Amino acid sequence: MTGGPLPRTVDDSLFTADGTALLGSRCDDCGAHTFPRQGGCPRCTGSSMADVALAREGTLWSFTIQGFRPKTPYQGPDEFEPYGVGYVELPGQLIVEARLTENDPDRLEIGMPMRMEMIPFRTDDAGEPVLTFAFTPVGRS
Amino acid sequence: MTAALAIVGIGIHPFGRTEGVSGRAQAVHAVRAALADAGVRFGDMQFGFGGSWSAGDPDTLVSELGLTSLPFINVANGCATGGSALIGADAAIRSGTHDLGLVVGFDKHPRGAFNTDPASHGIGAWYGETGLMLTTQFFGLKIQRYLHTHGIGTEVLATIAEKAFRNGALNPNAWRRKEIGADEIAAAPMISHPLTQYMYCSPGEGAVAFVVCRADRAHDYCENPVHLSGAALRSRRYGSFEVFSPWLAVDAAQSPTVDAAAAAFAQAGLTPADVDVAQVQDTESGAELMHMAETGLCEHGAQEELISSGATTITGSLPVNTDGGCIANGEPIGASGLRQVYETALQLRGEAGDHQVPGDPRVGFTHVYGAPGISACTVLTR
Numbered sequence: 001m002t003g004g005p006l007p008r009t010v011d012d013s014l015f016t017a018d019g020t021a022l023l024g025s026r027c028d029d030c031g032a033h034t035f036p037r038q039g040g041c042p043r044c045t046g047s048s049m050a051d052v053a054l055a056r057e058g059t060l061w062s063f064t065i066q067g068f069r070p071k072t073p074y075q076g077p078d079e080f081e082p083y084g085v086g087y088v089e090l091p092g093q094l095i096v097e098a099r100l101t102e103n104d105p106d107r108l109e110i111g112m113p114m115r116m117e118m119i120p121f122r123t124d125d126a127g128e129p130v131l132t133f134a135f136t137p138v139g140r141s
Numbered sequence: 142m143t144a145a146l147a148i149v150g151i152g153i154h155p156f157g158r159t160e161g162v163s164g165r166a167q168a169v170h171a172v173r174a175a176l177a178d179a180g181v182r183f184g185d186m187q188f189g190f191g192g193s194w195s196a197g198d199p200d201t202l203v204s205e206l207g208l209t210s211l212p213f214i215n216v217a218n219g220c221a222t223g224g225s226a227l228i229g230a231d232a233a234i235r236s237g238t239h240d241l242g243l244v245v246g247f248d249k250h251p252r253g254a255f256n257t258d259p260a261s262h263g264i265g266a267w268y269g270e271t272g273l274m275l276t277t278q279f280f281g282l283k284i285q286r287y288l289h290t291h292g293i294g295t296e297v298l299a300t301i302a303e304k305a306f307r308n309g310a311l312n313p314n315a316w317r318r319k320e321i322g323a324d325e326i327a328a329a330p331m332i333s334h335p336l337t338q339y340m341y342c343s344p345g346e347g348a349v350a351f352v353v354c355r356a357d358r359a360h361d362y363c364e365n366p367v368h369l370s371g372a373a374l375r376s377r378r379y380g381s382f383e384v385f386s387p388w389l390a391v392d393a394a395q396s397p398t399v400d401a402a403a404a405a406f407a408q409a410g411l412t413p414a415d416v417d418v419a420q421v422q423d424t425e426s427g428a429e430l431m432h433m434a435e436t437g438l439c440e441h442g443a444q445e446e447l448i449s450s451g452a453t454t455i456t457g458s459l460p461v462n463t464d465g466g467c468i469a470n471g472e473p474i475g476a477s478g479l480r481q482v483y484e485t486a487l488q489l490r491g492e493a494g495d496h497q498v499p500g501d502p503r504v505g506f507t508h509v510y511g512a513p514g515i516s517a518c519t520v521l522t523r
């Protein structure tokens with residue numbers, strides 16, 4: 001990308017303005033984090049939440065492989081390939097749910113380091129890629 | 142606390158797929174069976190609580206059952222619909238408002254996995270569009286973490302489903318009535334690793350109804366009443382791991398099952414060790430495994446030995462899901478929780494036939510769990 005408009009995402013409100021990190025909320029009163037952003041704190045029940053960029057690296061907390069193509073409202077490609085889904089712990093913040101770039105359960109292990117990236121999820125009507133976030137095992141392609 | 146409510150009439154429409162019979166008609170069938178069991182007429186009912194997710198408004202059943210002007214309250218609380226209806230009936234009787242009434246739950250769902258709209262859970266459309274909003278997926282994620290935390294192997298998941306089909310084969314009201322071996326279950330198509338197709342329940346159909354009354358008048362209607370000694374519904378805490386969660390708190394908290402079970406046992410003045418027969422939510426095998434410990438029936442990590450040694454079978458020391466559970470009965474959401482209570486009533490009355498637990502059981506326990514992180518539990522006694 002060289003200065004042009006940022007690629008389209010599944011929901012721009014999920015990401016920081018530069019599109020490189022997930023955007024969550026942090027409670028000014030108790031420090032609890034949420035994703036996506038929300039106005040009320042689920043821990044202390046207050047309502048002083050501020051935007052915060054979430055860490056891009058963490059560790060795999062749990063995982064599964066989605067084995068069948070979900071029904072609507074799923075909008076992935078018609079041609080279905082099983083995909084990994086996991087929860088990744090971002091230290092000191094929260095545990096975020098995300099698609100994984102790896103779909104072989106034998107290559108996934110709870111506790112392994114993971115990094116967030118933006119991946120093409122589907123193609124829109126104009127043929128342009130629509131991006132979503134995913135986590136990939138660190139040190140693997 | 143002394144039980145206020147007694148179940149004096151029980152009725153069921155068989156679970157599964159009944160082509161050409163509406164959910165409402167199945168509900169009417171169950172209600173008439175419960176009324177006959179108690180020896181009363183619909184005109185004797187002073188109140189009704191009813192629940193259905195997708196088979197019509199329960200209060201419209203009066204057009205078939207009788208237009209008597211009774212107060213009929215519709216209950217919609219997901220998988221806890223049946224438990225919530227019973228809790229409502231318990232309050233109506235405990236308060237002295239009514240003496241005798243009806244509780245009914247029924248449903249009829251289309252084939253295939255449940256379809257859920259993210260907006261109804263306050264979640265953005267992206268969550269469904271990108272393929273994260275599936276209950277099947279959640280259970281895979283939850284059991285994966287649980288097995289890792291407690292050092293339990295995956296083999297036991299097939300053993301649980303094998304037991305469900307074996308018990309279902311003994312239950313004339315069950316949907317799945319054919320035994321399936323653990324090897325075949327383990328080798329079935331993977332739905333959400335490590336859970337295979339035969340480890341999951343499916344949306345289905347069915348209806349259950351009860352005639353309930355003041356406990357001190359139970360013997361006017363029934364020789365063998367079953368008492369609702371404890372009943373509790375709880376929602377999730379900050380930090381618990383629930384279905385449809387785009388994020389979790391790092392600091393873990395106990396699940397709503399733990400809270401609901403503890404409250405139900407406390408109300409009954411009993412402990413999990415007193416339970417003779419238990420029905421716990423088995424949306425899939427892993428759920429039964431986790432819920433056994435979350436309800437307090439065993440320690441976390443003790444399930445593997447209990448299950449592989451046969452303790453949770455009908456003749457074991459801790460019989461669990463003796464009617465085949467959700468795995469063999471399917472899940473008609475509005476009826477599922479009341480099916481557990483129906484099975485428990487059969488067991489405590491000694492009328493469960495081929496799936497009867499030996500040894501004259503006196504204390505039964507039921508548990509449901511569902512989105513968005515709720516649980517309802519009951520303790521039933523003779």
Ligand SMILES: [Zn+2]
Nearest residue numbers: 027030041044
């Ligand atoms: Zn707070």
